[in-house]
Amino acid sequence: MKTTLSHIALLLSLSLTALGQMQPFTLQEVRLTGGPFKQAQDVDLTYILALNPDKLLAPYLIDAGLPLKAQRYGNWESVGLDGHIGGHYLSALAMMYASTGEPELKKRLDYMVAELARCQAQNGNGYVGGIPQGKVFWERIHKGDIDGSGFGLNNTWVPLYNIHKLFAGLRDAYEYAGNQQAKQVLVGLGDWFIELLKPLSDEQVQQILRTEHGGINETFADLYILTRDKKYLETAQRLSHRALLNPLLEKQDKLTGLHANTQIPKVIGYEKIARLTGRADWSEAATYFWQNVSQTRSVAFGGNSVREHFNPTTDFSQLLRSNQGPETCNSFNMLRLSKALFLDKNDVSFLDFYERTLYNHILSSQHPEKGGFVYFTPIRPNHYRVYSQPETSMWCCVGSGLENHTKYGELIYSHSAKDLFVNLFVPSTLDWKATGLKLTQRTGFPYQNASELLLETTKPQEFALNIRYPKWAESLEVLVNGKVQAISGKPAGYVAISRKWKSGDKVMVRFKTATRLEQLPDGSNWSAFVHGPIVLAAKTSTADLKGLFADDSRMGHETKGKLIPLTNAYALVGEPASYLTQLKPMGRLRFRLDTLTLQPFYEVHDARYQMYFQTFTPAAFAEQQARLKQQETEALALEAITVDKVNCGEQQPEVDHAYQGEKSDSGYDDEQFWRRTRRYFSYQLQNKELAGKTILIVALDDIQPDNVTFSIDDAPAEVIAREGKTIRLKVRDKKVVTLTISAQNGKPTPRINQIRVLTH
Structure with a gap:
């Protein structure tokens, strides 16, 4: 403990101006006492001890x-x-x-x-x-x-x-x-x-x-x-990687297509270096990145990315279709960045995003009884998530997952030289030994819209108790020892109560919340129900939850169950004013929506679910459904005959297929990933039950025979058909085959976009 406190003192001594006035408490000074976060902490402790x-x-x-x-x-x-x-x-x-x-x-x-x-x-x-x-x-x-x-x-x-x-x-x-x-x-x-x-x-x-x-x-x-x-x-x-930093310094958005969790930790580093060197431009670059990701690339529960990569800000359709939604590691690091920027800038907007992501992504990413961490959280309607197991699962999101639920106390409170800030409504105690102050917070939030703060102090002392006025609160009321206080704060700020405090003082905070529809950032007609900071979702089915608890396979973190057509998803049809009035409150943050029951997303487990709902006027509904059905029919038909596939140029699919290569590069053009080489690259393809008969290779350029060759298990591949940007090869009757793509005549191969093993 002495070491920790001296470390924090050293941080403070470096530069009070650069570090800002706001300071965190140590984890030792804050204890959780109940509620869903305490439950998650206890479950995580069991998982940690199982390793x-x-x-x-x-x-x-x-x-x-x-x-x-x-x-x-x-x-x-x-x-x-x-x-x-x-x-x-x-x-x-x-x-x-x-x-x-x-x-x-x-x-x-x-x-x-x-x-x-x-x-x-x-x-x-x-x-x-x-x-x-x-x-x-x-x-x-x-x-x-x-x-x-x-x-x-x-x-x-x-x-x-x-x-x-x-x-x-x-x-x-x-x-x-x-x-x-x-x-x-x-x-x-x-x-x-x-x-x-x-x-x-x-x-x-x-x-x-x-x-x-x-x-x-x-x-x-x-x-x-x-x-x-x-x-x-x-x-x-x-x-510090200049390829990311330099565009951020110029306030240029070059993020689309980049592997999301590769970038976020770099930016945390930029922000820390900025505080230590006084480089205001690096801090501004970090803030620009945070604003871009949190405001234009994140979905309602705070997560971002599709298949681990930043999708276009103007088109979230890939995210709605994919079974690989936002990665938990991304939110793990976005919370770290949000915390750093909040402490540096004293700006409550960072806390609004932090709270939203904490409740809806991080809390939901661990199974509340059995333990186990989630890699991908799809927003595709009627899909589900996979949970890790201690003996089988060693993914990146298991590593960050182990950490996620250990530190819920890090920003419930913060302080300046003498003033105290209450940032989150979480049942907990604070022991601020440096001032002789103890605080107990009793709250049933988010199920109850109130929080009680009890103060103990070794002697009466004067300071400001600052209570966060969340952006989502419709109103906020503060009572001290039963008396209503005149407050001047407003949403996305703090309400400050300055007085000489003594032991036994009691502060009651009350607020009002409402349910609203929140559109995807691309402005499309998909919206989520959000009550206060809590994202609501409905369990829709428990059928075909294949791989719900992961085995030890390389791709065990991905769902194996079938994709339900998007046209089967529940839609909101009517005039916009009617969408919210269709909800019927049932108590404890549960709402009836026709045959569905909406509840906090962090409560939804062991089931398929729907978080996003399409909204239509009656006239638009039939036309849109017909168009969507045609798109879905084609996509699902291809998936139905696919035994295995590689999205070339995307990190995890390539890792999962044992990529090897020399003089190879990858990129993202026209919203499509690719890989090419001046020498070779290869993948190991799965041919489960020997069901695959052909390999379909799709490129972004014409496949010229003089510039590229294909081999399977070091033997020339048999070409079944070649046309423009596609080529079909015959698969060998083996459960695992190695496909190698090699450059010829000193010229680069075409940009290969996708490889599929097909049943015919």
């Missing part, structure tokens, strides 16, 4: 050449991203320990840090990591041998992203749990990384940063905060 530290440490021991104490986990921990969950686990242990004081968490944390220190000592140069063949890989980078793409660096799966998780985990072990050894390992790892980069030019570093690298720039800024050694701050700036 085996020795299995998570195995990749690090393997790379250090030390004997294993347990075999490593499977899934993503054994196919290239080995060790990434271990870094997240350090963070989760540290923050959950800070939030609960559970001794077993500290015991596990100290054990893991000691084992990592042992690996670092064995390596002898400061390095510690779980990346497969890590020493060989890093030596190639040190020598300037760099061949990178969006997720592959020298055919290694996002190695900087992977090691960033360890950097962050060690930082959190020190910052939240006071583990001094974690700081020593972190500094050693940072020094090794700086030496690794020394021979490289800035251009080579930027080439490395083309590959997803998490918030590696942020963690070097953290190293500067911990040590005050400028070399770390200089490295943080060197590790």
Whole structure:
């Protein structure tokens, strides 16, 4: 605890002006006492304790050449991203320990840090990591041998992203749990990384940063905060990706098509570096990014992206059709960015988005009884989500999911030098030891529109109690010891009550909420019902929930159940004024809508659901349904004969199909992704039950035989048909086949958009 407080004091001393007046409380100072967030925290604690530290440490021991104490986990921990969950686990242990004081968490944390220190000592140069063949890989980078793409660096799966998780985990072990050894390992790892980069030019570093690298720039800024050694701050700036930063500095939106969770952590780093260097333009760039993503690219529950990529701001139709909706990792990082900007700017609008995303995406992304974390949250009507399991699932959203539910206390309250701010209505206690103030918040929100604040203080003291007036509140009333207060605040601000407070003072906050329809940002006729900050949805079916709890397959995080035609979705037909009047309140945030029951989305589990509803005037309904039915019929017919598919140029589909390649690049043109090469690239395609008969390859350019060849399992592929931008190949009778696309005559291949294994 002493370490944590001194760390915060150091942050404050760096520059009060740059950091702003608003400060967070430590997780140790806030305790959850009830409600859905406390339940989620408890469920997460059980999941955390179900994991085996020795299995998570195995990749690090393997790379250090030390004997294993347990075999490593499977899934993503054994196919290239080995060790990434271990870094997240350090963070989760540290923050959950800070939030609960559970001794077993500290015991596990100290054990893991000691084992990592042992690996670092064995390596002898400061390095510690779980990346497969890590020493060989890093030596190639040190020598300037760099061949990178969006997720592959020298055919290694996002190695900087992977090691960033360890950097962050060690930082959190020190910052939240006071583990001094974690700081020593972190500094050693940072020094090794700086030496690794020394021979490289800035251009080579930027080439490395083309590959997803998490918030590696942020963690070097953290190293500067911990040590005050400028070399770390200089490295943080060197590790800031200019291809994203420069357009943001110019307030240019170049985000469409980019892999969303690759970008958000970079921006968190820009904001932290801005605070430490006084670079106002970098902070403005971070704010511009946040505004763009939160206001024009996010759906009602706060999530963003389709199939992990930013979709066009003017067209959310892909998001409505896809079974791969917003990724939970995106919201994990958008909350981190929102928190940083709120503390820096003292702007409540950041809290409005933070609260919306916290309740509706983060809280909904964990199964409330069984545990398990969600990767994709589709907004496609009548679809569902998949939950992880401790022994089978090691996805990125499991790593961030472990952390998500450990830190709900981080922004319920904040403070300035002497004033207190109540930001969220969550049952909890605050122990502000520096001032001798204790506060207990009792509330049934969001089911009740009131919150009671009880104050205890060692002596009467004068300060302002600032209560957030949410943007969604229709009105707000404050009573102190039963007396109504005259307030001057307005929505999206604070109501300040200044007086000399004494023990036993009681503050009652009451507010009114209403239900409204919120359109998708593209202005289309799809809308969600939102009550206050709570997104409502309806359970529609429990049929065909295939893969509801994930197995250990590479793509276990994706739903396997059939897609229900969009024309089957419930629609709101009538004049616009009638849409809301169709809702009939049933109590506890439940509303009857014809045959459906709307309820908070975070309560909807183990079922298909509908969150977005099309709205029509009677005249438009028939015409639109006919057009939509034709589109759906064609799309579902193709899906019905598809055994496997790869969306080329998209990160996760390529990872899931074991992409390999040299001199290959990818891009996004005319709202379509692609990959091409001057040498080769390959995928492993699944032919389940040998049902596939042909491979359909679709390109964005004509497929010229002189410029490209296709082989299957290292043998020339048999061409069935070739026409313009498509080619069909015969599939071999094997459950897994490797398709290789190679360039010829020194010319690049066409831009390949999609590959499907078809039944005929």
